Amino acid sequence: MYKTTTNLFLGCALLWAxxxxxxxxxxxxLKPTDYVNPFIxxxxxxxxxxxYHGLGKxxxxxxxxxxxxxxxxxxxTGGDNSSGYSDEHKTIEGFAFTQMSGVxxxxxxxxxxxxxxxxxxxxxxxxxxxxxxxxxxxxxNKATETAKAGYYSVELTDYGIKVESxxxxxxxxxxxxxxxxxxxxIQIDLARRVGGTSTAQYVKVIDDHTIQGWxxxxxxxxxWGNGEGNADYTVYYYAQFSKPLTDYGFWSADIPDHWVRKRxxxxxxxxxxxxxQSPVIKDKKELEGKHLGFFTEFPTxxxxxxxxxxxxxxxxxxxxxxxxxxxxxxxDFEQVKREANELWDKELGRVRISGxxxxxxxxxxxxxxxxMIDPRIYTDVDGRYVGGDGKIYMSDxxxxxxxxxxxxxxxxxxxxxxxxxxxxxxxxxLNSLITMADQSKREYYERWELLNAYSGCMLGNPALSVLAxxxxxxxxxxxxxxxxxxxxxxxxxxxxxxxxxxPEPLSISHTLEYAYTDWCISQLAKxxxxxxxxxxxxxxxxxxHAVFDxxxxxxxxxxxxxxxxxxPEDARTKxxxxxxxxxxxxxxxxxxxxxxxxxxxxxxKEKVIADLTDFFNNTPSDMLWNVYYNHANEPVHFVPFLxxxxxxxxxxxxxxxxxxxxxxxxxxxxxxxxxxVGQMSAWYVLAASGIHPSCPGDTxxxxxxxxxxxxxxxxxxxxxxxxxxxxxxHNNHRKNSYIQRALLxxxxxxxxxxxxxDIAAGGILELFMGDKPNEKWGVDREEDSTFSTKxxxxx
Numbered sequence: 052m053y054k055t056t057t058n059l060f061l062g063c064a065l066l067w068a069x070x071x072x073x074x075x076x077x078x079x080x081l082k083p084t085d086y087v088n089p090f091i092x093x094x095x096x097x098x099x100x101x102x103y104h105g106l107g108k109x110x111x112x113x114x115x116x117x118x119x120x121x122x123x124x125x126x127x128t129g130g131d132n133s134s135g136y137s138d139e140h141k142t143i144e145g146f147a148f149t150q151m152s153g154v155x156x157x158x159x160x161x162x163x164x165x166x167x168x169x170x171x172x173x174x175x176x177x178x179x180x181x182x183x184x185x186x187x188x189x190x191x192n193k194a195t196e197t198a199k200a201g202y203y204s205v206e207l208t209d210y211g212i213k214v215e216s217x218x219x220x221x222x223x224x225x226x227x228x229x230x231x232x233x234x235x236x237i238q239i240d241l242a243r244r245v246g247g248t249s250t251a252q253y254v255k256v257i258d259d260h261t262i263q264g265w266x267x268x269x270x271x272x273x274x275w276g277n278g279e280g281n282a283d284y285t286v287y288y289y290a291q292f293s294k295p296l297t298d299y300g301f302w303s304a305d306i307p308d309h310w311v312r313k314r315x316x317x318x319x320x321x322x323x324x325x326x327x328q329s330p331v332i333k334d335k336k337e338l339e340g341k342h343l344g345f346f347t348e349f350p351t352x353x354x355x356x357x358x359x360x361x362x363x364x365x366x367x368x369x370x371x372x373x374x375x376x377x378x379x380x381x382x383d384f385e386q387v388k389r390e391a392n393e394l395w396d397k398e399l400g401r402v403r404i405s406g407x408x409x410x411x412x413x414x415x416x417x418x419x420x421x422x423m424i425d426p427r428i429y430t431d432v433d434g435r436y437v438g439g440d441g442k443i444y445m446s447d448x449x450x451x452x453x454x455x456x457x458x459x460x461x462x463x464x465x466x467x468x469x470x471x472x473x474x475x476x477x478x479x480x481l482n483s484l485i486t487m488a489d490q491s492k493r494e495y496y497e498r499w500e501l502l503n504a505y506s507g508c509m510l511g512n513p514a515l516s517v518l519a520x521x522x523x524x525x526x527x528x529x530x531x532x533x534x535x536x537x538x539x540x541x542x543x544x545x546x547x548x549x550x551x552x553x554p555e556p557l558s559i560s561h562t563l564e565y566a567y568t569d570w571c572i573s574q575l576a577k578x579x580x581x582x583x584x585x586x587x588x589x590x591x592x593x594x595x596h597a598v599f600d601x602x603x604x605x606x607x608x609x610x611x612x613x614x615x616x617x618x619p620e621d622a623r624t625k626x627x628x629x630x631x632x633x634x635x636x637x638x639x640x641x642x643x644x645x646x647x648x649x650x651x652x653x654x655x656k657e658k659v660i661a662d663l664t665d666f667f668n669n670t671p672s673d674m675l676w677n678v679y680y681n682h683a684n685e686p687v688h689f690v691p692f693l694x695x696x697x698x699x700x701x702x703x704x705x706x707x708x709x710x711x712x713x714x715x716x717x718x719x720x721x722x723x724x725x726x727x728v729g730q731m732s733a734w735y736v737l738a739a740s741g742i743h744p745s746c747p748g749d750t751x752x753x754x755x756x757x758x759x760x761x762x763x764x765x766x767x768x769x770x771x772x773x774x775x776x777x778x779x780x781h782n783n784h785r786k787n788s789y790i791q792r793a794l795l796x797x798x799x800x801x802x803x804x805x806x807x808x809d810i811a812a813g814g815i816l817e818l819f820m821g822d823k824p825n826e827k828w829g830v831d832r833e834e835d836s837t838f839s840t841k842x843x844x845x846x
Contacts, residue, residue, distance in 0.1 A: 083399035084392050086409075086416035089198040092153065092722035092731075095130075095137040099720050102676035103131075104632075104683070107722035107731070108158075109421060110134040110150045111198040113216045113223070115391050116398040116423045117453070117476070120363050121150040122216035122223035124191075124205060125161055128176070128245065129318030133158025135245045138719045143207065144176035144188040145240060146216060148223045148363055149286065152424045153726025154457065156508060157314055159274035159501065161245030162266055162286045163361065167212045167227040168236045174302045174344055175326045176240070184323050187238065200399075200420060201391025217388040220428055221374035225359045226384045229351035237292065237359060238346035241266055247273020248317045249286075254345050255337035259296050262345060263289045263368050273313035280499075280506035284437075286363060289371040291380075293358040296347050302329040304342035358384055365502065366443055370431040377432045398423050401472040402736070406760025406783060410717040415739055415759070418715070418732035422465055425728045426453035426480050429502070439491035439503050449528065450482035456500040457728035458513030459564075463688045464733035466517045467744045470524050471810060474770040477521050478528040484514050485529055488537050495541040510557065510631055511564030512541050519571035519748040522578060524807050525770060535579060538572050542588070552597035555616060558608035559598055559629035560686075563641045566594040570644040571748040595642050598629075599652050606639040624678040633686040634678055636666065643689050643746035646696045660697055666690070667706050674714040674723050680706070682714045683724025688734055692745040692753040698831065700803035701789055701824030704756035707738045708788040711758050740764075741778045741818060742805065750807040754829070756780075756788045757818065766813060773813020780818045787820040792828055803829030 092107020100106045112123020124143045125135035133154045135147060145164035166176075168187050177186020189209035197204045204215040213228040229235045241252040241264070249266035256262050265287045268274055275282035304326045306312065316322055326342060351357070362375025379387060399419055404412065429452045430436040436452040438444045446452055453476075469476050484496050487503060496515070499508035515538050522531070546565045547553050553561035570592030576584035600607040600615060608616040608629030619625055623636040630638040640663075642649035653659050670680040680687055691710065694702035714723045715735050722731050737743040741757030757780045764776045793800040794817040795809065805816065 082396050083416050083419075084200040084395050086412045087200040087395070087399070087420045088413050088417050088717060089200070089203075089420070090138070090719050091414070091417045091717065092421070092719070092726050093134070093136060093138050094719050095132045095134065096139050099139075100675060100683075100724070102683075104155060104676065104725060105131060106720055106724070107726045108132070108134050108153045108155070109722070109726050110136050110152060111196075112136075112146070112150065112203045113201050113218045113391065114424065115201060115218050115220050115394050117425070117427050118218055118220040119365075119428045120148055120218045120221060120223045120361075121424075122146060122148055122218050122225065123150050123203065125164060125245070126179070128161070128243065129314055131155055131157055133245060135161040140179055141190055142179045142188045143191050143205070144186070145243070146214065146225060147243070147245075148288075148361055151245070151455070152421065153728055153731070155725050156276045156280065157246040157273070159244065159246050159268075159280070159282050161243060162249065162268070163288055163363070164240040164243035165225060165359065166238050166240070167207070167210065167214060167229070167357075168238060169210045169212070169230070169232040170234055172236065172238070172331070172346060173327070174304075174329050175323045177323070178318075183320060184327060186323075186327075199392070200395035202388050215384065217384060217391050219378040219387060219391070221364070221432060222360060222362045222379040224361070224379060224384055224387050227357045227359070229355050229357065231351065231353040233350045234348060235351040235357075236346055236348045237357070238344060239290075240344050242342040242344070244268055244272060244274055246275065246277060247313045248342070250312060251339070251341060252343040253337070253339045254301065254343060256296060256299065260293075261289070261291045262296075263287075263372065265368060271312060273317070275501050275504065275506060276508065277314045280501060280508060281504040282501050282506070283504065284365055284502040286365065287368045287371040288364075289362040289368065289375045291360050291375070292347060294347070294349050298349065299345070299347040300331050300333040301335065301338050302331055302344040302346075303338060303340040304329040306341040364431050365429060365437055366431050366435050370433070370435060374432050395420070401765050402740070403763040403765075404759045404761065406780070407758055411739075411758055413717045414715050414721065415736065417717075418735045421726055421732040422468060422729040422736060425455040425457070426476070426483070427455055428452075429454040429483070437503060439487035439489070439493070441503070442490070444486075444490070450479045452486070453479050453483045454500065454502050455728060456480060456484065456497070456514070457730070458498045458500075458517070459509035459511055460685050460727035460730040461733070462513040462516040462520075462747055463685055463730060464737055464743065465729040467520060467747050468733040468737055470521060470526060470807075471764050471766070471776070474521075474524075474526045474767050477517070477526050481518060481521060481526075481534065482529045485534050485537060489533065494537055495544050496537055510561055512545055512568040514538075515541060515568040515571045516747050519575045520744075522575055523748065523750055525811065531579070535575060535581075538575065539584070542569055542572060542591070547591065547594040547597075550597075550611065550613075552594055552609060554611040555608050555629065557629060557631050558616070559606045559635055560631045560633065560638050562598045563595050563606070563638060566592050567641065567644050569594070574748050592644055593648070595645070595649070596652065601652070604654060606635050626678070630686070632684050633681070636678065637681055637690075638686050640690045640693060641686060644748070646693065650697070656697055660694075660699055663690070663693060663697070664702065667702075672713060674710065676724065682710055685727065685730060688730075689745050692743060692755070695753045695755075695803045695829070696745060699826075700754075700829040701826060703753065703803070704789050704824075707743070708756040708758070711735060711739050712785070741780065741816070742810075752805045752807055752810065754790070754793070754803050754805060754816070754818070756790060756820070757783065759783070764810070766811065771811040771813070773811060776810045776813055777815045778818065779815060780820055783818075783820045786822045789821050789824045790828055791819045791821040791825045793818050801828060802831055
């Protein structure tokens, strides 16, 4: 799949139903992976985004569903480039075996950087568009750059080498096709890390085809949050070359102890110059140092293929070797590539669609693909993993340890999606968070976890939302009492307790987010029969009242002494005014657990509908970063569904359909904001399917306008009684975006929402579409009473 192609599957009919319509083509059923374009979102460009946050920040390289390993091209080491790749860059500096997907805050991983080269040995990648220091990075032919599910390929034009990559869950493989050259090479930068450097490395030549070793990555080497994210991990590797190690060597730079070794420093010219002057060492079989590289040289004939296979572990070198032996040792490149594709087809097959354009199918399945990268496997094939205390544990059959929980983002859509299609994954993540809190002796949940780090990134207590949402939906395969106690501990440590609100800085965001997750605990307490706790946390869920200024008619940040922060002329649209990565207009709608109470504060239903309508009408058509409905960032992701709650569901239908059309595209710039570990994509998958939660922790699922004619969700029989849940949209196309009537399992249905139990039981929701709003369908005249917090409290 070439990124420059915008209509990749012209002439092909509905997925799973018919095959190619061309009379010259063989009839062949298309698979989900035929509609995956990993280049969607693969840009960190600030210029294209129009804001410092950049765009999608995804990576185009090869991986497997939730795999530990991602073998992807890297174009840059420094800056806010978490994936290590951005499409506008003209050169590639190597192919790393670990990557993050779609995050800001400078990123991490990008370890074990491999580069095939010819000619003179260079020990640094150098800098793009900077000739002051020569390096091994190479220009690449964009026309040859290809990415599919489980496969990546490109031609490095400086060397005339074709590079291909694929992966298994714990291993990666590279295939190099060389030109005729007497000095061809594979070189590995063992110190490399996306947001900094590993600070110590070890490499040992095991035999004439194999090396193994490790790379230590503490906060002193930058990484997540430029070190502030507390990421502290070691990557272990076991690498095997198809060509014998007959002429190999190392380079080792002596980095002064007083040098800062973080994001900006390791990309500076003085630092790179120091590395470039490293001595080459050829009389050793093993080496440990502060900045190591390894290379093997050999002559090649025109078209000669050399393969490199690598097992990765975060546990130890034995783990890397075992992962290698179990998953990839006896497989060639074609087998790995085929099996990776099969794994993706199996996972993507959890949702089947028909209808829509080819571009829309590609957007959908690529979005689903992006929701299946994290939370990734952190357990080796033998069941061992590194726990929250840094010790090695052996997992049992109850769960697979996972990592990368972007809580503030993913509680909104990513985990609600997984409760439908992959409840076992939700259980794995909750078990991972619970055991991490237990093993670390912290006994509270981290809001943004990376490789066991309590990073403190963003705010709120999002794990409480994931926990409550899972429990009320019947996902309970974890220690419920311990999970509940840690939730209570988390609220006590981070919350509105001391003042009944959280003062500046970020007073609005903190207070509203904490109020919501305290309400989540109340729902969990109620379900567990803890009546006193239910009353307590229900009341704490009302804390949003404390930061609403009735005189101004909106939320306003407060100081610790109770005084209001000065109200500027542009208070509602001023970014960072009491809010994180948002303004008060955007964040102020976040009272999902008590919409009637919020509406009452804001002046009543009609006033709120008018204000909310202006909020959307003022949004720019390109939907890039803006001060109104800013879909590029998470605080507003529930807002379109408020119209359902306000009794005007046709506006939810209008604006979710509009957002699907305008905020997502089959292009590199096809995600208007950071992908954020699956959240942006999960929103699309659910909204384009016609269902989305408005308040995780409640079983209500909003109904909206589907992009596709039919969407079938496969359900897990270990958790749910139904086999499939299907949404069918009759007479559906772009102009017919409004629901006229509905049937649920063949019976007339006049509500604009479902209960999750309707989905879990399996069945069919039929929607009949038209080009004008039907202002009678879906209007629940008892909405204010049946969905008020008073009713929720009495449930």
